Amino acid sequence: MDKPDPTRQAKTRTIKESLSREERQKQLEFQREAVVHLNALYNYSLHLTMNPSDAEDLVQETYLKAYRFFNSFERGTNCKAWLFKILKNNYINRFRKNSKEPGKVDYDLIKDFYHSIKDTRNDTSETDSDYFHSLLHEEVYQALHSLPEEFREVIQLCDIEGFTYEEIANMVESPIGTVRSRLYRGRKLLRAQLEEYAKKYGFNNDNDNDQ
Amino acid sequence: MNCKKAGVLISACVDGELSLSEERDFLLHLSECSECRGEYEDAKKTKMIIREKIIQFKAPETLMISIMQLTSFNTKEHEESLLYE
Numbered sequence: 001m002d003k004p005d006p007t008r009q010a011k012t013r014t015i016k017e018s019l020s021r022e023e024r025q026k027q028l029e030f031q032r033e034a035v036v037h038l039n040a041l042y043n044y045s046l047h048l049t050m051n052p053s054d055a056e057d058l059v060q061e062t063y064l065k066a067y068r069f070f071n072s073f074e075r076g077t078n079c080k081a082w083l084f085k086i087l088k089n090n091y092i093n094r095f096r097k098n099s100k101e102p103g104k105v106d107y108d109l110i111k112d113f114y115h116s117i118k119d120t121r122n123d124t125s126e127t128d129s130d131y132f133h134s135l136l137h138e139e140v141y142q143a144l145h146s147l148p149e150e151f152r153e154v155i156q157l158c159d160i161e162g163f164t165y166e167e168i169a170n171m172v173e174s175p176i177g178t179v180r181s182r183l184y185r186g187r188k189l190l191r192a193q194l195e196e197y198a199k200k201y202g203f204n205n206d207n208d209n210d211q
Numbered sequence: 212m213n214c215k216k217a218g219v220l221i222s223a224c225v226d227g228e229l230s231l232s233e234e235r236d237f238l239l240h241l242s243e244c245s246e247c248r249g250e251y252e253d254a255k256k257t258k259m260i261i262r263e264k265i266i267q268f269k270a271p272e273t274l275m276i277s278i279m280q281l282t283s284f285n286t287k288e289h290e291e292s293l294l295y296e
Binding site: 031035038039040041042043046052056059060063064067137140141144155158159160164165180181183184187190191194 | 218219221222223226228253254257258260261262264265266267268269270271273274275277278279281
């Protein structure tokens with residue numbers, strides 16, 4: 001009775017092997033499909049949390065969840081969109097509850113955040129001595145963040161991340177028509193903001209003088 | 212198509228998200244309305260500015276490593292079990 005049963009042992013081993021093979025397959029696929037979007041997720045997370053360490057936490061959570069539920073990812077659809085949706089839901093559950101009043105913009109916070117992160121994490125080869133360029137980046141960032149969240153969100157997803165309206169509609173859980181009109185209105189607001197900045201620095205006269 | 216109708220379609224056209232018939236009507240209107248044409252050019256410019264001026268950061272290496280670990284936390288165990296083959 002206590003003798004090991006060779007057939008049973010063999011069986012166990014086959015199950016283990018196939019499990020492992022399956023798991024490995026999953027890992028490889030996950031890395032190919034999902035992990036490649038790490039930078040995009042991290043950036044979106046930074047925009048949402050405005051805090052590098054929260055951003056990292058959020059991305060980690062997102063990947064953990066995504067990996068666990070990777071089987072439910074519909075193959076052939078946009079994996080990046082799927083990940084963004086998970087990240088956004090995580091963000092809402094975890095961070096937004098105790099966040100500051102919506103609609104209020106803390107420009108000092110944005111400025112500090114943008115500068116601190118720019119110094120350490122900037123991936124572009126642009127030199128920091130180019131004051132004009134760095135200023136403009138910051139202005140655009142501020143202008144974007146001055147928009148109500150519902151507008152800012154769709155602009156980010158569309159212009160920065162390049163999602164289609166359908167993907168965005170799915171992510172923000174609104175009809176495509178709503179996405180369309182939010183983009184339209186959001187961009188109008190944004191342009192007004194940018195024109196303000198441009199006027200301030202006097203380089204907005206695209207019609208009358210091409211310097 | 213009047214300006215009011217065209218105005219709503221501007222940003223969707225910039226994104227290439229109009230249906231064929233919408234796009235046809237919209238472009239027809241642009242060809243005869245300089246004001247909307249200006250609006251359209253401005254919308255295109257705004258999109259470009261956002262694309263170019265928002266800096267994309269690279270995820271910290273530590274994050275990259277921890278994500279890789281996270282998605283392979285079972286591998287060692289499985290590899291060990293394979294060693295007994």
